[in-house]
Amino acid sequence: MELPDPDETSRRDYLRSLVAVGGTAALSACLDLTGDESGSGVPTGDPVERPARQHAWNDALGTDDDGNPRPPEHHVLVPLSLTTTPDADASDTVEAAFQSLERAYAHDPAGLLFTVGYSPAYFAQVSSEKPIPAPEAITTLESPEFDEFDAVVHFASDKAAVVMEAEQALLGETDEPNGVEMDATLEGVFERAEPRRTGFVGPGLPAEHTGLDGVPDSVPEEAPFFMGFRSGFAESQAPEERVTIQDGPYAGGTTMHVESLTLQLQTWFEQDNHFQRVSKIYSPEHGEEELAGDVGEKLGTSTGVAGEIAERTEQDARERGMVGHAQKAARARDDNGTPPLLRRDFNTVDNEVPGVHFLSLQRSIDEFVRVRQAMAGEDLAGEGVGQRLNNGILQYIFVRRRGNFLLPPREDRALLEA
Amino acid sequence: MTRHSPGRRTDRLSRRAFLAAGAAATGALAGCIGGDDEDGNGNGGNGTNGDEGDGEPSSPDVVNSSNAPTTPSVEDPPDAVYLPTHQESMEHLETVEAGEYAVMPMLTYPHKFWLVSGTEREAVTPDSTGVHLMATVWDAETGEVLPVDTGAQLRLTRDGDLVDQRAPWPMISQTMGFHFGDNVPLPEQGTYAVEFDLTPIGGDTVRKTGEFADRFTEPRTVRFEFEFDQEFQESVVNGVEYLEEDQWGDRGALEPMAGMGGMNGEMEDGAGDDDMDDGGDGNGSEGGMEMSMPFSALQPADAYLGTDLGTLASGDATFVVRYLTETRLTDGSSGYLLVSPRTPYNRVPLADTALAVEGALEGELIQTLDSELGHHYGIAGDLASDEQLDLVVESPPQVARHRGYETAFLEMPPMTVEVP
Numbered sequence: 001m002e003l004p005d006p007d008e009t010s011r012r013d014y015l016r017s018l019v020a021v022g023g024t025a026a027l028s029a030c031l032d033l034t035g036d037e038s039g040s041g042v043p044t045g046d047p048v049e050r051p052a053r054q055h056a057w058n059d060a061l062g063t064d065d066d067g068n069p070r071p072p073e074h075h076v077l078v079p080l081s082l083t084t085t086p087d088a089d090a091s092d093t094v095e096a097a098f099q100s101l102e103r104a105y106a107h108d109p110a111g112l113l114f115t116v117g118y119s120p121a122y123f124a125q126v127s128s129e130k131p132i133p134a135p136e137a138i139t140t141l142e143s144p145e146f147d148e149f150d151a152v153v154h155f156a157s158d159k160a161a162v163v164m165e166a167e168q169a170l171l172g173e174t175d176e177p178n179g180v181e182m183d184a185t186l187e188g189v190f191e192r193a194e195p196r197r198t199g200f201v202g203p204g205l206p207a208e209h210t211g212l213d214g215v216p217d218s219v220p221e222e223a224p225f226f227m228g229f230r231s232g233f234a235e236s237q238a239p240e241e242r243v244t245i246q247d248g249p250y251a252g253g254t255t256m257h258v259e260s261l262t263l264q265l266q267t268w269f270e271q272d273n274h275f276q277r278v279s280k281i282y283s284p285e286h287g288e289e290e291l292a293g294d295v296g297e298k299l300g301t302s303t304g305v306a307g308e309i310a311e312r313t314e315q316d317a318r319e320r321g322m323v324g325h326a327q328k329a330a331r332a333r334d335d336n337g338t339p340p341l342l343r344r345d346f347n348t349v350d351n352e353v354p355g356v357h358f359l360s361l362q363r364s365i366d367e368f369v370r371v372r373q374a375m376a377g378e379d380l381a382g383e384g385v386g387q388r389l390n391n392g393i394l395q396y397i398f399v400r401r402r403g404n405f406l407l408p409p410r411e412d413r414a415l416l417e418a
Numbered sequence: 419m420t421r422h423s424p425g426r427r428t429d430r431l432s433r434r435a436f437l438a439a440g441a442a443a444t445g446a447l448a449g450c451i452g453g454d455d456e457d458g459n460g461n462g463g464n465g466t467n468g469d470e471g472d473g474e475p476s477s478p479d480v481v482n483s484s485n486a487p488t489t490p491s492v493e494d495p496p497d498a499v500y501l502p503t504h505q506e507s508m509e510h511l512e513t514v515e516a517g518e519y520a521v522m523p524m525l526t527y528p529h530k531f532w533l534v535s536g537t538e539r540e541a542v543t544p545d546s547t548g549v550h551l552m553a554t555v556w557d558a559e560t561g562e563v564l565p566v567d568t569g570a571q572l573r574l575t576r577d578g579d580l581v582d583q584r585a586p587w588p589m590i591s592q593t594m595g596f597h598f599g600d601n602v603p604l605p606e607q608g609t610y611a612v613e614f615d616l617t618p619i620g621g622d623t624v625r626k627t628g629e630f631a632d633r634f635t636e637p638r639t640v641r642f643e644f645e646f647d648q649e650f651q652e653s654v655v656n657g658v659e660y661l662e663e664d665q666w667g668d669r670g671a672l673e674p675m676a677g678m679g680g681m682n683g684e685m686e687d688g689a690g691d692d693d694m695d696d697g698g699d700g701n702g703s704e705g706g707m708e709m710s711m712p713f714s715a716l717q718p719a720d721a722y723l724g725t726d727l728g729t730l731a732s733g734d735a736t737f738v739v740r741y742l743t744e745t746r747l748t749d750g751s752s753g754y755l756l757v758s759p760r761t762p763y764n765r766v767p768l769a770d771t772a773l774a775v776e777g778a779l780e781g782e783l784i785q786t787l788d789s790e791l792g793h794h795y796g797i798a799g800d801l802a803s804d805e806q807l808d809l810v811v812e813s814p815p816q817v818a819r820h821r822g823y824e825t826a827f828l829e830m831p832p833m834t835v836e837v838p
Binding site: 140141143213214262264266267270271272273275276279284317318319320321322351353378379380381382383384385386387388389390394395396398 | 533534535536537538540542545566567568569571580581582583584585587588600603605615617618621622623624637770771772773774782783784785795812813814816817
């Protein structure tokens with residue numbers, strides 16, 4: 001892929017484009033642009049300061065004005081395939097590589113947050129255990145491809161240069177990330193697989209992509225997500241403890257599902273009206289009572305769909321001819337109202353098509369499937385709402401790909417079982 | 419068909435330049451030919467694309483031509499099915515089959531239609547060059563149109579690159595009945611390939627009965643191609659036929675369009691001629707000959723068996739109501755109340771409606787697709803002479819509407835049913 005033209009795009013869009021392109025040329029272009037700030041601005045770190053859970057990011061994240069955790073802006077999911085049979089030496093190499101990154105960058109969105117996860121294909125090679133199932137289609141509306149590589153590293157940072165540099169350093173494609181020497185890399189153990197995925201999240205970032213065919217000019221300026229609304233409200237997210245595996249050999253770890261979606265934004269923004277969008281994202285009540293504001297800014301830290309609104313989902317389908325996405329999902333919460341999923345999803349324009357990499361952490365993949373089925377609302381379809389029609393946001397999302405991963409606790413993250 | 423030369427798609431810069439040029443052309447055209455639809459409901463009402471202007475014509479961007487239709491609209495249509503000012507022309511592609519399904523794709527210029535959410539309608543006004551892409555789906559075995567939201571989706575590609583992916587709306591039109599359709603913006607002229615995915619019918623969406631009970635369970639994909647060019651744009655525009663002005667807005671409906679009937683002969687050439695080979699995995703050998711398209715008409719009221727509980731009306735829809743005692747539609751322990759809502763005149767089924775009964779029989783009616791009785795809503799139960807019940811429309815049909823159907827089937831008061 002060719003590098004983008006810096007004269008043609010905004011600075012942030014340009015940085016995002018460089019992350020999507022990847023590679024050493026993109027990294028050096030990025031460092032040229034941000035060099036004066038990243039040279040001194042990116043904090044280095046110490047492996048001993050990293051928490052025991054790989055997925056323990058919340059304490060490091062900043063918060064928005066309402067107190068919701070603010071996700072890092074730039075993301076890369078790097079797929080990996082084994083090139084050797086895992087053994088103790090390989091494991092030591094991999095751990096040394098990860099610890100090198102932890103020295104190069106602080107555990108902070110200004111530095112680098114990352115996790116490493118292993119797929120069912122990995123476990124099939126190293127173990128008789130099957131701690132996570134192979135991914136499969138979850139709804140009748142999809143025929144997805146599946147992630148079949150062995151491992152994935154999720155890099156996240158507010159700095160575009162950091163996610164690129166960390167990825168390349170880990171694979172031995174650049175030396176001395178953030179000025180710190182790598183003791184080891186993944187070379188000889190892992191190689192790159194397909195597909196590499198990238199993305200971004202944050203107010204204003206989606207609206208910077210209106211140059212693409214699939215992104216209409218009507219994406220709200222301040223929207224943090226392509227669909228135009230805030231998401232990831234503190235109250236809609238599982239606490240990290242809720243997604244942490246409690247017992248057994250993987251205690252302290254979690255599972256990750258990555259669902260890659262294409263979005264139909266032209267229909268969403270140019271055909272539906274604001275009332276319909278609010279109703280379909282949150283609930284018809286939110287639409288009628290104007291509870292959300294332009295991009296969900298009126299909602300504070302909670303969508304308010306848990307409880308009464310979730311309970312009337314079926315009734316809304318019949319009597320209002322429409323149900324909300326959040327409303328449907330809230331039906332799958334725990335009895336005490338706790339959501340079972342911790343979403344760390346991000347927008348993408350991979351392949352120049354707007355989409356979402358819906359990355360979700362949960363204690364078990366079963367829980368993801370249960371919540372996702374509630375979101376699909378196939379039980380609601382029939383009278384009033386259709387399989388897609390007026391059934392949340394199903395009219396506008398298309399599942400392309402799914403993958404399941406186990407994220408072991410940090411101490412076991414290097415080729416576990418090897 | 420023309421294929422494009424190896425110089426694959428443009429980089430981003432030139433594509434942007436093209437888009438900018440296209441927008442300018444559209445704007446210029448809008449200035450020339452005046453507006454359509456001064457009903458104040460235009461332009462989606464979302465206020466975000468207002469700079470395109472309410473006066474934008476819902477017509478194709480036929481640059482270098484003065485024959486874009488300045489279709490007038492009925493000023494104050496009744497809250498009922500009405501005759502529009504004109505009948506659209508469209509290009510019918512060849513029927514393609516896959517598994518149990520047959521699909522006829524059709525194309526015309528992007529035009530106004532209305533989405534329905536609850537009892538609210540929202541006008542969709544086209545604001546970019548492209549096509550209104552439609553598809554009627556029927557059972558290849560019986561020829562019965564399958565008038566339910568199956569969650570169909572399509573992917574549009576050009577030279578292998580994804581141009582658009584969307585779930586076309588379930589829609590009703592006076593001339594085409596139940597179909598799937600949407601305005602699809604196309605960045606430029608050329609040959610486009612479409613993969614149209616049909617998802618299984620059933621689950622909770624619709625109860626299938628009779629011969630349909632075990633059918634339509636596999637997802638299938640049909641593929642077709644079309645040419646988007648000046649010739650197409652001009653032909654669909656030139657084919658618009660106006661009704662006599664004194665009929666505009668009268669209660670009534672355009673005649674159903676049956677296949678190629680009524681279309682210009684020249685529609686038979688054009689896109690799709692050579693793509694039958696990959697027309698799905700059925701034996702499409704007879705597909706090339708099959709030029710007619712079934713229309714989703716339900717049986718007339720007098721064709722239904724059982725006790726006649728009346729032919730009722732609400733929101734200008736007609737409700738055929740029957741009570742069946744001898745029926746395979748229940749487990750045999752009770753009777754069956756059958757309610758078949760349809761459009762007046764053309765008897766198009768009204769899908770995705772929420773119906774309930776109160777009184778002598780109480781409960782929600784289940785949307786049902788029966789191989790003999792067709793699309794209807796039903797509930798098992800027993801009724802006796804002189805009993806009375808209310809038929810309540812909890813949500814009107816949520817299907818999108820072509821012109822002439824958008825003011826009907828929205829406010830639908832309850833009906834009283836009396837058992838003779």
